[in-house]
Structures are given as structure tokens and as C-alpha cells.
Amino acid sequence: MKSNLIEVKNLVKEFKPRGLIGNIKRGVKAIDNISFSIEKNIVFGLVGESGCGKTTVARTLLLLEQPTSGEILYRGVSLTRLPKKTLKDYRRNMQIVFQDPNSSLNPKLKIATSLGEGLGNIGVSGTEREEIIDKYLELVGISPKLKNRYPHEFSGGQKQRIVIARALTLNPDFLVLDEPVSNLDVSIQAQIINLLIDLREKLKLTYLFISHDLNLVAYLSDQIAVMYKGKIVETGSAENIVNNPIHPYTIKLLDSIPGNPRKHGSSEKYLTTTAETVDGKNIGPTLECPYYNLCPIKGKICRGKMPELKKVGDKHAVACFIIDR
Amino acid sequence: MKGRNNFILKVKNLEVTFEPNLRALRGINLNVRWGEIHGLVGESGSGKSVTSMTIMGLLQTPPAHINSGEIIFNGSSLLSLTPEEMRLKRGKELAIVFQEPSKYLNPSLKIGEQIGETLRLHLNMRREESQKQTLKLLKLVGLPGEERILSSYPHELSGGMKQRALIAMAISCNPLFLIADEPTTALDVTLQLQILKLIGELKNSLNMSVLFISHDLAVIREIADTVSIIYAGKIVECGNVEAIFNNPLHPYTRLLLLSIPDPSKRGKRLKSIPGKVPSADSIPPGCAFHTRCPIAKGICREVEPRLKEVKQNHTVACHFPGKIVEGV
Numbered sequence: 001m002k003s004n005l006i007e008v009k010n011l012v013k014e015f016k017p018r019g020l021i022g023n024i025k026r027g028v029k030a031i032d033n034i035s036f037s038i039e040k041n042i043v044f045g046l047v048g049e050s051g052c053g054k055t056t057v058a059r060t061l062l063l064l065e066q067p068t069s070g071e072i073l074y075r076g077v078s079l080t081r082l083p084k085k086t087l088k089d090y091r092r093n094m095q096i097v098f099q100d101p102n103s104s105l106n107p108k109l110k111i112a113t114s115l116g117e118g119l120g121n122i123g124v125s126g127t128e129r130e131e132i133i134d135k136y137l138e139l140v141g142i143s144p145k146l147k148n149r150y151p152h153e154f155s156g157g158q159k160q161r162i163v164i165a166r167a168l169t170l171n172p173d174f175l176v177l178d179e180p181v182s183n184l185d186v187s188i189q190a191q192i193i194n195l196l197i198d199l200r201e202k203l204k205l206t207y208l209f210i211s212h213d214l215n216l217v218a219y220l221s222d223q224i225a226v227m228y229k230g231k232i233v234e235t236g237s238a239e240n241i242v243n244n245p246i247h248p249y250t251i252k253l254l255d256s257i258p259g260n261p262r263k264h265g266s267s268e269k270y271l272t273t274t275a276e277t278v279d280g281k282n283i284g285p286t287l288e289c290p291y292y293n294l295c296p297i298k299g300k301i302c303r304g305k306m307p308e309l310k311k312v313g314d315k316h317a318v319a320c321f322i323i324d325r
Numbered sequence: 326m327k328g329r330n331n332f333i334l335k336v337k338n339l340e341v342t343f344e345p346n347l348r349a350l351r352g353i354n355l356n357v358r359w360g361e362i363h364g365l366v367g368e369s370g371s372g373k374s375v376t377s378m379t380i381m382g383l384l385q386t387p388p389a390h391i392n393s394g395e396i397i398f399n400g401s402s403l404l405s406l407t408p409e410e411m412r413l414k415r416g417k418e419l420a421i422v423f424q425e426p427s428k429y430l431n432p433s434l435k436i437g438e439q440i441g442e443t444l445r446l447h448l449n450m451r452r453e454e455s456q457k458q459t460l461k462l463l464k465l466v467g468l469p470g471e472e473r474i475l476s477s478y479p480h481e482l483s484g485g486m487k488q489r490a491l492i493a494m495a496i497s498c499n500p501l502f503l504i505a506d507e508p509t510t511a512l513d514v515t516l517q518l519q520i521l522k523l524i525g526e527l528k529n530s531l532n533m534s535v536l537f538i539s540h541d542l543a544v545i546r547e548i549a550d551t552v553s554i555i556y557a558g559k560i561v562e563c564g565n566v567e568a569i570f571n572n573p574l575h576p577y578t579r580l581l582l583l584s585i586p587d588p589s590k591r592g593k594r595l596k597s598i599p600g601k602v603p604s605a606d607s608i609p610p611g612c613a614f615h616t617r618c619p620i621a622k623g624i625c626r627e628v629e630p631r632l633k634e635v636k637q638n639h640t641v642a643c644h645f646p647g648k649i650v651e652g653v
Contacts, residue, residue, distance in 0.1 A: 049513040155601050185368040186540060190584035190597035197594055212514060215543075219586035242588055256518045259543035 004073075005174055005206050006038040006061070011070035013053075013060045030056040032230040033070075035309075038174075038223070043200070043207040045221030045238070047214050047253070053230040054210045058176045061208070062094055063087065074174070092122060095167035099179035101159035105151040111137075112147035115166045122170065136165040139202070140195060157188035161195065168203070176208045181216070193220065214253050218242050223315065226250045229290040232309060236316035246318045249291050289320070297322060332356045332397075333502055333534045334380070339394030341375055344387055347605040349375045351558040351613075353394070354632055355536075357502075357551075362528060362535040364549030364566070366542055366581075368602050372558040373538045377504045380536075381421050382411040399501060417447040420495035424507040426487035430479040436490050437475030443497045462493040465530075467523060485516040492523065499531055506538045521548050542581060546570055554578050557603055557613040560632060564639035574635055574646040577614050612644070620648050 011034045016027040031053045038044040048054050059065045061072060063079060072079045074090055082090070098104045105114055115133045119125070124132065134144035140161040142154075151159055160180060167175060177196065181189040197220075199205060211217050217224055218238050225235040226249065234247040245251050289295065289302040301321050309319045336355040342348050350372045357363040367373050378384045380396055382403060396403040398419065403411065423429045431439055440462060441455040450458065456475070463471040466489040479487055488508060495503060505524060509517040525548060528535050539545055545552055546566060553563040554575065562575040573579045583596035600617045603609060609616050615625040624644050632642040641647075 049515065157601060185602065186542070186581060187368060187584055187598040188601060190586075190595040191599075193586065194594045194597055197592065214514070215588060216586050218588035219591055238588070238591060252515055256515045257543070258518060258521065258541070258547040 003040060004037040005040045005075060006208070007071075007073040007076075008037070008057075008061065009035050009071040009073070011035070011057070011060060011072065012068045013056050013065060014068040029230050031060065034227075034230075034232055036225055036232065036235060038206060038208060040173075041200075041204055041206055042222040043209050043220050045217035045224040046208060046210045046227060047212065047217045047224060048227035049212055052227045054212075054227055055178055056230075057227070058096060058178045058208065058210055062091075062096055062176060064096075092118070092170040093172045094174045094176070095170065095172040096176040096178060097160075097163055097167050097180050099182050101156060101163045101183070102151070104163050105159060107151050110148050110150055111154075111162050114151075115147070115162070115169055118166070118170050132169055136168050137162070139168070139199070140165045155188075157184055157191060160184065160192055164192075164195065164199070168199070173204070174206045174208070176210070178210045179212070180209075182211065182213070196220070215257050226253065231290055231319065233291065233320070234318045235309070236313070240313065240316045244316075246312065246316075246323065247291075247320045248295050248297055248322075252294075291320075331359055333359045333399055334536070335395070335397040336376070336380070337395040337397070339376070339379065339396065340392040341372075341379055341384070342390050342392060343605070344390070348608055349389070349558055349605050350379070351608070353555070353558070354560055355553055355563075357534055357536055359534055360528075360532065361550040362525070362537050362548055364545035364552040365536060365538045365555060366540065366545050366552060367555035368540060370602050370604065371555045372605075373540075373555060374506055375558075376555070377421065377506045377536065377538055380504065381415060381419060382406070382408070383415075383421075413447075416443055416500075417498045418500055419502045419504070420498070420500040421504040421506060422488075422491050422495045422508045425511050426484060426491050427479060429491060430487060432479050435476050435478060436482070440490070440494045440497055443494055447498045458497070459493075462497055463490070465496070465527070466490070466493045467519075468493070484512055485520065488512060488516075488520055489523070492520075492527070496527055496531060496533070500533060502536070503528075503533050504536045504538070507540070508537075509544060510539070510541070517544070518547075524548065542570075542585060554581070557608050558605065559613065559642065560640075561614065561642045562640065563632070564636075568636070568639050572647075574639065574641040575643045576618050576620055576645075576648075579649075580619075612642075620645055 011031055012029065013031045014027040014029050034057065046054055046057060056065065060067045067080060074094065079087060079090060112133055116129050119129045119132060133147060137144045137147060142158060142161050142165065154162065181192050184192060200207060209217060209220055218241065221238050224238050224241045225232045226247065228249050234241065234245065234250045241250060242254065245254055287304060287306060289307050292298055292302050295302065299321065307319045307321050309317045310323060311317045312323055334357040336353055339350050339353040341350040353376055365373055365376065379391065391404060437456065437459050440459045444450045444455040444458055459475060460471050463474055468474050468486060468489050482490065509520050512520060521544065524535065527533065537549055549566050551565050552569040553560050554577065556577050562569065562573065562578050569578060570582065573582060580596060580598045584598065586595060598617050603613060611626040611628055612630050615621040618625065630642045630644050632640045634640045635646050
């Protein structure tokens with residue numbers, strides 16, 4: 001059995017708006033009791049629409065946000081309980097690449113300075129630092145000769161390569177990729193995807209790949225989790241999710257891929273042409289299935305009870321009462 | 326006049342430059358038939374939006390200069406109209422829907438007011454009349470609870486609803502021609518398909534012709550009848566949707582199609598196009614694509630290929646149309 005690199009247990013992140021007198025307002029649960037684990041050397045895809053909590057998962061997982069409750073384990077070590085100083089040693093193993101390369105590079109710093117910052121923090125300096133910078137720039141396809149240039153001198157695709165190189169300088173084994181190609185043109189997208197595939201093989205990396213594009217997630221990932229309103233509604237191997245989806249929301253996502261033959265045959269039922277009135281926020285405790293309002297197959301039980309993620313096969317779990325019917 | 330082979334819009338050899346030396350459009354040729362959805366696909370900076378802005382007469386001149394070319398819309402030459410004449414046509418005969426709905430709605434005016442304004446201006450409707458018509462339009466674009474939406478401000482609506490409101494505004498005067506400039510790019514995937522379906526339905530029920538602009542080939546495949554591929558300010562290939570997707574003749578089109586991930590080939594490297602789209606101030610001589618093209622030869626560096634009809638209704642600007650090298 002493969003061992004888990006990352007384990008997330010019952011993670012909750014609640015954002016509380018401040019009222020006038022302390023916290024009197026009800027909070028918004030951006031992620032609501034999420035559990036999943038990522039095996040070594042796989043690509044774990046996390047897919048969902050805007051506002052579903054994908055990015056909050058990424059940020060909380062790396063403890064850029066403090067989780068409200070729940071546990072995050074890296075190689076079996078619970079990061080949430082570590083003192084700050086020890087945590088710093090673990091951070092270098094887990095890095096993140098954001099969507100917009102323009103806002104993730106400091107425009108006033110030469111790219112070599114940006115790349116060297118992390119190394120400086122762990123006491124690597126001088127020629128050793130330069131060598132590492134050169135090595136990783138070369139690896140992502142940017143000539144080290146260009147390292148004394150500023151971000152604005154590079155194109156969008158090149159900047160994203162530089163951001164990836166920066167994430168790699170500390171030699172991490174886990175990379176969170178938060179919509180890394182969504183801002184790029186189609187032809188450049190393919191270049192970056194190829195780069196990510198190559199790097200994973202060369203450096204034995206594990207990815208958490210986050211995107212709204214199920215087509216892309218299915219292409220890259222071994223395991224997929226589908227998120228809706230802060231919850232995982234279905235998770236399974238890429239084959240299972242694409243060929244044998246069970247949750248009505250997963251089916252809707254698959255059938256919404258443009259140009260895709262609607263092989264799940266449910267199109268008319270799912271794709272109404274009238275606007276849906278959705279309040280995207282998950283305010284307050286609720287007892288119904290988060291997908292209740294839009295679900296084409298809802299029943300009585302869905303109103304009074306929250307479906308839990310239940311196993312339906314090998315590594316395939318669904319949070320929908322349809323599996324009990 | 327409205328035969329299948331007649332064109333509602335003909336763009337001939339349109340050249341637009343921006344000061345000081347950006348060659349945004351280098352001779353665009355575009356023919357949109359009556360009643361079709363014509364897809365225009367290209368990467369960012371290829372000239373898609375400059376094309377749509379020029380057609381709508383919304384281009385700021387200067388900094389832009391229309392150097393040559395003609396735009397014939399429904400028999401009249403748009404470029405020779407005065408700004409005032411164009412203003413009367415815009416919104417009434419030709420309308421446009423933009424990418425980001427929140428940017429194109431006035432945040433301080435109620436939705437009903439904004440849609441009604443077009444009706445009062447172009448169709449001389451009175452207030453009560455325009456309000457009735459606005460309600461009808463909102464129903465048409467699938468906004469439930471229309472009464473409430475009339476008196477909502479843009480920030481009270483979701484992204485998809487805002488886009489629907491903008492579409493309602495665009496179709497309010499029953500235009501002959503609609504330009505949809507990346508109307509679904511800012512929307513979530515599930516909403517995207519709904520808006521695509523809506524545009525398709527409206528096209529049929531209102532007898533419109535549509536120029537649908539997108540960077541996303543999959544979206545174009547979903548909605549378009551005819552497709553034009555634009556690269557560095559020029560149309561490089563045009564044909565009906567099946568021909569373009571099943572039998573692309575230009576190497577750029579073929580490579581673009583291959584760079585879309587196909588989940589059945591999971592985990593493999595994608596065929597990508599090396600390099601990037603040339604910027605408008607440094608377009609290579611000869612064929613603009615030759616620097617990235619896997620089949621380029623000497624002639625491609627020197628002679629710019631012209632758009633030629635290679636098969637029936639399928640035009641390509643390439644010296645070696647349909648030539649296939651290994652893997653491409």
C-alpha cells in the first residue's frame with residue numbers, strides 16, 4: 001500500500017465578519033468538514049466552481065490561513081499542532097503556485113532576487129544560492145542569463161515558469177497548483193501543462209491540482225475530488241469520476257464541458273436555460289443537502305438530512321442519498 | 326436577399342494600426358452569412374476584440390487608425406458613416422455583448438432603467454411602454470422573478486444574471502446582428518453552457534446573425550456554424566465547423582486543436598506550440614506563423630500566403646495547406 005503524503009481530517013474554515021461589537025454576525029463556512037488524503041507521487045485534482053472553497057482549501061492546507069478546526073498531516077505529522085518554529089521547517093516541503101503570475105512576482109525585484117528569497121531564509125547564500133537559482137530556471141526552460149531581469153520583461157507564460165521555478169528552489173516534495181494555467185492562452189497552457197508533467201517525473205513531486213476546468217483536471221489527475229459549497233460531494237479515481245459519476249453535481253459539471261458529447265444523457269434535465277437563483281454563500285447551519293436547490297433528483301430525505309461522504313467502491317465516495325435508494 | 330449564401334456582414338481587407346507602430350489588424354477578411362453563428366477564434370493579442378470594436382464603430386481614432394478596408398453591413402458601408410449615423414445604428418441594428426458583465430453595467434442605475442434607456446432612445450418608447458417591454462425581454466433571457474430584477478442594482482445580481490441582463494439590453498431593439506465578444510469567459514462552467522444555449526435560442530427566435538468571439542475552441546465547437554481562425558491580425562483559416570474541427574488545413578489550427586487536453590489520453594504530454602504569439606510591433610515577415618510552424622520552408626519566410634479557397638467553403642492562408650508532418 002502506498003503511503004499518504006498529505007492527510008486532511010475534518011477540516012473546517014469559517015470566516016467571521018466582524019460586527020460592531022465583537023463577533024456577533026454569523027460566520028461563513030468556506031470549507032465545511034473536509035477530509036481527503038493524497039498519496040505520494042500522485043496528482044490529486046480538486047475541481048469546483050468559483051466560490052466553492054477550492055482556494056481556501058489550498059491556503060488552509062499550507063497554513064496560510066489558520067483552520068477553524070480539523071487536522072492536517074504531512075507524512076503523518078500533524079502540522080496544526082506544531083509550534084511556529086518547527087512548522088517553519090516543514091513549510092519548505094510544501095509550496096504553492098498561484099493563478100496569476102503577475103501578482104505573485106514582486107515587480108520591483110529582479111527575478112533572481114525573488115527566486116533567492118526562500119533560499120536566503122534557510123541560510124543558503126553566495127555561489128551555492130546562484131547555482132540553485134540557475135539550476136531551477138534552466139529546468140523550467142528559462143535561460144539563467146535572464147535572471148537579472150525584472151518580471152515585466154517576461155511574457156505571461158514565462159512568468160508562470162518563473163513562479164514554478166521559485167516554488168521548486170527549496171526542493172519541496174509537495175506542490176499546490178491553484179489554477180496555474182487559467183490566465184494563459186491555449187497554446188501557452190499546453191506548454192505549462194507539459195512542464196508540470198515533466199517536473200513531476202523528474203523531481204518525484206506530488207501535486208494538489210486545483211481548477212474549475214474538469215476537462216483539464218481529468219487530464220492531469222490520478223484522483224479527483226469534486227467540491228460544491230465548501231464540501232466534497234464526490235471523490236474517486238479520474239476514470240471513475242469521468243466514466244462513472246454518481247453525484248448529480250459531478251454529472252452536471254461533466255455535461256457542461258463545451259464540445260463534450262453529453263454522454264451522461266441527462267442534459268435537458270440538468271441544463272435549464274432559465275437563470276438559477278443561487279446564493280453562493282454557505283451561511284449558518286443547514287440541515288439540507290447543499291445541492292438541494294438545484295438538484296434534479298432530490299427527494300424528501302435530502303431536505304431533512306445532510307448526506308455524508310460514503311464509500312461506493314475502491315477509493316470512490318459520494319455524498320448523495322441516491323446511493324441508498 | 327436573405328439567402329443562405331448572402332452575407333449580412335462583409336469585412337474586406339481591414340487594416341488597423343495603433344500609434345506608434347502596432348499592426349493590430351493586417352487585412353482581415355470576414356464574411357458572416359444571414360442567420361448563422363460565425364465563430365472567431367484566436368489567442369490574446371491576435372486582434373479579435375479590435376475587429377469587433379471596429380465593426381461596432383467603437384474604436385478610438387486616434388490612437389487607432391483604420392488604414393484601409395471596408396465593412397459592408399446589410400448593404401451599407403459602415404466606415405463611411407458619420408459618427409451620428411453610426412450611433413443610430415449601434416444598439417438598434419448591430420449590438421454587442423462584452424466579456425465582463427459587471428464592467429458594462431452602470432452600478433448606480435437600476436437594471437430596468439438601463440435596459441429601458443435603449444428602448445426609449447432607439448424606439449421612441451414611452452416610459453410605461455418601455456417598462457412593459459423590458460419585462461418581456463427579461464423573461465426572454467430567462468431571468469425569473471422579472472419584476473424584482475427591474476428594480477435591482479447590478480451588484481444584487483450574480484455574474485450569470487448580469488450577463489443575461491446585458492444580453493437583454495443587446496437584443497432589446499431586435500438587432501439584425503449581434504457580436505458576442507467572449508460572453509462566457511468570466512462565467513462558471515455550468516453557467517457557460519446555459520448562456521451558450523440562450524444565445525443559440527435567441528438567434529433562432531429573433532432571426533439574428535451572430536459573430537461569436539472566443540479564445541476557447543471547445544466553446545466555438547459547441548455553438549458556431551462557421552469558424553474563422555485569427556492569428557496576428559489576419560484570418561488564417563475559415564470553414565464550416567465540421568471541416569475546421571475534423572479536417573483542419575492550417576498548421577496553427579491543427580496545433581491549437583491538439584493542445585486541448587483530452588482526458589482519454591490522460592497524463593501524456595500535450596502537443597504544444599513552441600514560442601508565443603508575436604506582438605503587434607514585431608510581426609515576422611512572410612507568414613506570421615513561420616517562426617512557430619513545424620512545416621515552414623524557405624518560401625514561408627519571404628512570401629505572405631493569401632487566403633485561398635482550397636475546398637468548397639474552406640479557405641486557408643498557408644503555402645502548404647493540409648500538409649501533415651509526423652505528430653502534427
